[in-house]
Amino acid sequence: MSHNHSQAPKLGxxxxxxxxxxxxxxxxxxxxxxxxxxxxxxxxxxxxxxCENAKTTRAYLKRIDVYSSLKVPVQSQVISELPRQVHKxxxxxxxxxxxxxLAAALQGEDIGLVxxxxxxxxxxxxxxxxxxxxxLGIQVIPLVGPVSLLLALASSGLNGQNFAFVxxxxxxxxxxxxxxxxxxxxxxxxxxTQLFIExxxxxxxxxxxxxxxxxxxxxxxxxxxxxxxxxxxKSAVTQHWRKLADGQMPEGLSxxxxxxxxxxx
Amino acid sequence: MSHNHSQAPKLGxxxxxxxxxxxxxxxxxxxxxxxxxxxxxxxxxxxxxxCENAKTTRAYLKRIDVYSSLKVPVQSQVISELPRQVHKxxxxxxxxxxxxxLAAALQGEDIGLVxxxxxxxxxxxxxxxxxxxxxLGIQVIPLVGPVSLLLALASSGLNGQNFAFVxxxxxxxxxxxxxxxxxxxxxxxxxxTQLFIExxxxxxxxxxxxxxxxxxxxxxxxxxxxxxxxxxxKSAVTQHWRKLADGQMPEGLSxxxxxxxxxxx
Numbered sequence: 001m002s003h004n005h006s007q008a009p010k011l012g013x014x015x016x017x018x019x020x021x022x023x024x025x026x027x028x029x030x031x032x033x034x035x036x037x038x039x040x041x042x043x044x045x046x047x048x049x050x051c052e053n054a055k056t057t058r059a060y061l062k063r064i065d066v067y068s069s070l071k072v073p074v075q076s077q078v079i080s081e082l083p084r085q086v087h088k089x090x091x092x093x094x095x096x097x098x099x100x101x102l103a104a105a106l107q108g109e110d111i112g113l114v115x116x117x118x119x120x121x122x123x124x125x126x127x128x129x130x131x132x133x134x135x136l137g138i139q140v141i142p143l144v145g146p147v148s149l150l151l152a153l154a155s156s157g158l159n160g161q162n163f164a165f166v167x168x169x170x171x172x173x174x175x176x177x178x179x180x181x182x183x184x185x186x187x188x189x190x191x192x193t194q195l196f197i198e199x200x201x202x203x204x205x206x207x208x209x210x211x212x213x214x215x216x217x218x219x220x221x222x223x224x225x226x227x228x229x230x231x232x233x234k235s236a237v238t239q240h241w242r243k244l245a246d247g248q249m250p251e252g253l254s255x256x257x258x259x260x261x262x263x264x265x
Numbered sequence: 266m267s268h269n270h271s272q273a274p275k276l277g278x279x280x281x282x283x284x285x286x287x288x289x290x291x292x293x294x295x296x297x298x299x300x301x302x303x304x305x306x307x308x309x310x311x312x313x314x315x316c317e318n319a320k321t322t323r324a325y326l327k328r329i330d331v332y333s334s335l336k337v338p339v340q341s342q343v344i345s346e347l348p349r350q351v352h353k354x355x356x357x358x359x360x361x362x363x364x365x366x367l368a369a370a371l372q373g374e375d376i377g378l379v380x381x382x383x384x385x386x387x388x389x390x391x392x393x394x395x396x397x398x399x400x401l402g403i404q405v406i407p408l409v410g411p412v413s414l415l416l417a418l419a420s421s422g423l424n425g426q427n428f429a430f431v432x433x434x435x436x437x438x439x440x441x442x443x444x445x446x447x448x449x450x451x452x453x454x455x456x457x458t459q460l461f462i463e464x465x466x467x468x469x470x471x472x473x474x475x476x477x478x479x480x481x482x483x484x485x486x487x488x489x490x491x492x493x494x495x496x497x498x499k500s501a502v503t504q505h506w507r508k509l510a511d512g513q514m515p516e517g518l519s520x521x522x523x524x525x526x527x528x529x530x
Contacts, residue, residue: 016416016419016420030303032301032302032303033301033302033303033409034301034303034409035301035409036297036298036299036300036301037297037298037302038295038297038298038299092423092424092425092426092427092456119415119416119419119425120419121418121419121422121425122415122418122419122425123425123426124425124426126419126425127421127422127423127424127425128422130419130420130421130422130500131422131423131500132422133422134422134486134499134500134501140420140422140498141420141496141498142416142417142419142420142488142491142498144298144299144300144409144410144411144416144492145409146409147412147415149415150384150387150412150414150415151281151384151407151409152407153386153387154281154384154385154386154387154391154395154407155281155395155405155406155407156392156395157386157392157393157395157396157397157398157399157405158357158392158396159357159392160357160384160386160387160388160389160391160392161357161388161389161392161430161432162357162429162430162431162432163429163430164427164428164429164430164457165426165427165428165429166427166457167426167427191357192429192431221399223407226407227409231406233405233406233407234399235395235396235399236399
């Protein structure tokens with residue numbers, strides 16, 4: 001029996017490695033500002049990665065190396081990209097089977113799952129990999145790091161005891177307006193804060209639609225550039241925002257910086 | 266004009282200071298494992314606090330002091346407790362006006378808002394203070410730290426692109442069962458992952474109700490003891506959990522450790 005036991009392969013673990021929130025921004029934040037030391041040292045010891053984009057991951061590993069020396073050089077890391085567009089919007093798994101991507105963990109290697117910004121598998125791909133890990137009996141360990149949605153929620157003064165993140169709103173103006181009103185009705189009725197995001201270059205269009213569509217007393221909040229030097233979080237009733245010059249975004253919100261939007265009571 | 270300008274008081278800021286997730290647990294986690302260095306140094310420079318419990322806050326400040334020397338000794342810190350039970354369940358503000366608690370910020374002092382565990386104002390009181398800060402024009406700055414809800418979500422393999430946190434379920438067995446089925450229906454229909462929490466000593470009762478009430482193919486996940494050495498995150502369809510001996514909780518879940526529960530597809 002002990003003979004069989006010693007032959008059982010020791011499984012590697014799947015670490016969920018958060019990334020800083022400066023992706024696509026002008027300046028890199030100092031990783032020590034946003035990451036616990038142990039997140040950096042744990043990441044530095046991982047040699048196998050699953051990610052959205054290998055180039056971004058290599059750049060991130062180089063930044064980690066400044067604080068905690070990588071176990072193996074960047075060019076020797078084994079980096080696999082998640083397939084793109086494997087599923088339609090709203091379907092977080094699609095028909096994609098991520099189990100083969102975890103083969104190294106079955107051989108005993110720890111694997112890091114990382115996204116372009118923030119926590120993998122939250123408002124980002126990766127849940128298919130996490131699910132595959134559970135199905136294979138591979139231990140899943142989340143590491144602490146910045147999560148824009150929760151930083152924005154805490155900063156909003158809106159209900160943090162009942163909230164939902166609903167992803168992106170429709171791009172079509174009419175559908176977007178309809179969706180905003182639907183979310184507002186639900187927020188007013190249930191007291192559940194509604195969070196959503198937008199591709200930065202559409203922030204102005206979304207903001208204009210929000211200020212136009214929401215009722216005067218509904219509270220509208222946003223956080224922009226979270227964890228960056230220019231970070232701004234603001235919260236006020238819609239009628240306050242309407243007083244800004246026509247179509248103008250509030251100070252701190254721009255078409256260049258990732259933002260989180262929130263409506264509620 | 267410049268005369269008037271120089272007389273305008275410089276406002277202090279409201280920092281949202283996360284706390285470690287070991288509240289009420291047997292051992293303290295090393296703060297460096299869960300907090301970025303800058304969260305600790307920023308907190309060490311704050312001398313005015315708003316919290317749930319002054320004793321807990323003083324204990325936390327002593328732990329911070331180990332890594333970053335406090336600007337003033339613990340006994341000289343100005344610590345104000347939020348009033349308890351000021352609002353009924355589901356009403357995150359009640360009739361409480363938190364503006365007077367921010368008087369020091371109007372005099373130029375930075376104030377830290379802290380809860381017993383995790384991010385203030387998320388699944389915890391504090392939103393009234395954040396809202397008051399916005400109303401007074403006081404800048405709100407969230408600091409990075411551990412957030413159990415998002416660590417659990419990332420670890421669940423459930424949909425992280427559409428999710429809701431709904432707080433606590435009813436304590437009455439019949440109402441709880443009804444609520445579980447309502448959340449399940451919504452999750453199955455909308456694809457929105459539903460997260461909730463329970464007071465640890467009721468974890469066994471909640472788990473039994475979940476395994477009994479959910480449909481066989483609905484996925485049920487939990488994270489327990491997040492960021493602690495004994496942390497466990499598991500995810501499987503309900504019929505898998507039903508195979509455990511009657512009423513038995515899965516390994517890692519207990520009535521002594523805080524847990525987050527998730528259902529979805």
